[in-house]
Amino acid sequence: MKLRIAAALAALLASLSSVSAEGLTIRFGHPGTGLDNRQYSQGDATSYARARELIEKEFRTDKDIKVEWTYFRGAGPALNEAVAAKQLDFFLLGDLPAIVGRSRGLEHKFLFATTRHEPIYLAVPIDSDIKSIDDVKGKKVALFKGTNLQLATDRVLSTHGLTEKDVRFINLDTSAAAAALTSGNVDAVFGGPEFLALAKKGIVKIAYTTKGDDPTLGRHTSYLVTAAFEQAHPDVTQRVVTTFIKAAAFASDPANKDEVFDGWSLSCFPKDAFEGDIEADTLANRLNPLIDDFIIARYKDQVARAKAYGLIKGDVDVDAWLEPKYLQQALKDLKLVNYWSSYDANGEIAKLGDLNKKQSN
Template sequence: MIRPLTRRGIAALAIAFALAAPALAASPLTIRIGYAAIGVGNRPYADQTSVATARAGQYVEKAFAQRPDVKIEWYFFKGAGPAVNEAIANGQLDFAYQGDLPSLIGRANGLRTKLLLASGAHKPVYLAVQPSSDIKGVQDLKGRRVALQRGTNNQLAVDKVLAAKGLSERDLKIVNMDSAAATAALAAKEIDAAFGDTELIRLEQQGVARIAYTTKGDDPRLGRNGAFLVTEAFVAAHPEETQTVVDAVVAAARWSSEEANREALFQLWTTSGIPADINRAYFADESLAWRHSPLFDDFMRSQYAEQGAAALEYGLLRRPVDQTGWIDTSYLERAQKAQHLENFWQRYGADGKPLGS
């Protein structure tokens, strides 16, 4: 026979539930963040972006310092954006940094994500050739063997650069290579040229290559852009934790944007194995705030819209991308307000020119 609880028994049961409640509420949570690049020698760090700063400076980990129930895990991918998409599709990531083209491809293929803020925006494209090459610029690439990593935002930017110079990929002998393979092939004179990033600056500094062209100083719409995203499943289940992560990345973006921190920033990024002098050259003649703005302003929104259309036109997508509701700046806006950053970054129009100037 079940006996009714005594007053003492009810009190004891209430105390037991009260003690157990925090443990039940604070069930362990692992937040998995992906990055579409990897450091030298497979180091789990990167450079060039506010998300890279957040990683090297442990901004996210510090934001959750009072939450022992939360664990932060970072994953860096040699396979860049396509590898990040695969990990998202397999349910292995909650947040990720990647360029616009792989994000668009993921969106077109049904990946359910939200773009939270810009990171790695306004990146320049570089073209490197052998030091003695007769290639003076993009217009001289017709019929040449050129390295380019397909499926990355560099491919889409390069396609726009080629189009601006009256060419297309069909006019070149494209060799699909990641950055490490491309630099090795260029140094070994196995290819005529390579499109890429800071690795090409290093080759020039070593005297084994020459930068023949960069989008720096050219039309800003020819550059590369990236964003920090979250899966719809994670943000629906953990809106508070999503806000904390965004707060941390926005704080990293602010620090990365301040000119007084320029040298400290380049030194911080050496955790990736990239020497500081490489990023000194990479960011030369450009403001840190321009490169590290997290804003999805008119420029960034138009870029993603144009990139989706261009990717379809160039055959990089099989179907149009519906971007309705994809960009969600609500978390960014709350972070800006909390950190008094509503007017910290300049907004730009679709043409790349400052608004309100």
């Protein structure tokens, strides 16, 4: 009798599992678009995976599973609205918008880091007299607020003895900021590698970058999954994470740099901008997915700063937010447990990874 009941329960569970997978659409989101609103991006391993349809290939034989990508021109704030409306399952977010969403009750899990030490650039007109961070005091400067660029810029200012109140910030997205800078409507812009392409053409110049400055400066992003999806589909969640970590390992190998840049160039950002952005750094360092002490410390620091600036009202428990088991399983399955280096809270190497050992030999 007990065996029959057990068999019936097993059949029921199998049926429920089958139903849960039937007609499943995995909805991926990304904050930002390529040039001319292209539905591709650059700068991380998930963007390379998107360019080469690695997720689609992973689920190609699962006839009842579809993959859907959405790119948001409004970056993190717009993506957070989509998460609140239950329109996404997996998504990349910068630290600030992820923290803001979490503080407002969005239920999601932190799966792995997507970028670290992502540089900030201060772009100015060719004839500008701005030569350092100190020179932006009292100037009209464009900044895309609400994104991970905002707090990262605030931290740059603070390390140089300034605050937001010392600068006349204008809230503009990347495209509008570039137009405002080249037309002379702002004195400078804090932004990302997109301004390297303008500098290459001699349209602007880069007055400052976080490269070579305090190692805790720069921007950080992570990959997240809604708690509802992760709880309903842990097996699918694992396959997604494993596919992305495999892409991160491929992209971290110096031999694959040109191929990775080719994939990123589907966003229509020029490859020489990627070259300039990664100069004096490595893709292995930039795309390191580990949730190590460095990443945890950066997110806890950003939570504290977001509260201090009044950007969030509630607290965010970073430790409770983290869900490293899928990353750990992926590293184990792909034999990448020691592939990347681990860093301590101050950005110093705590454990040298196999890839870095290989490159240093």
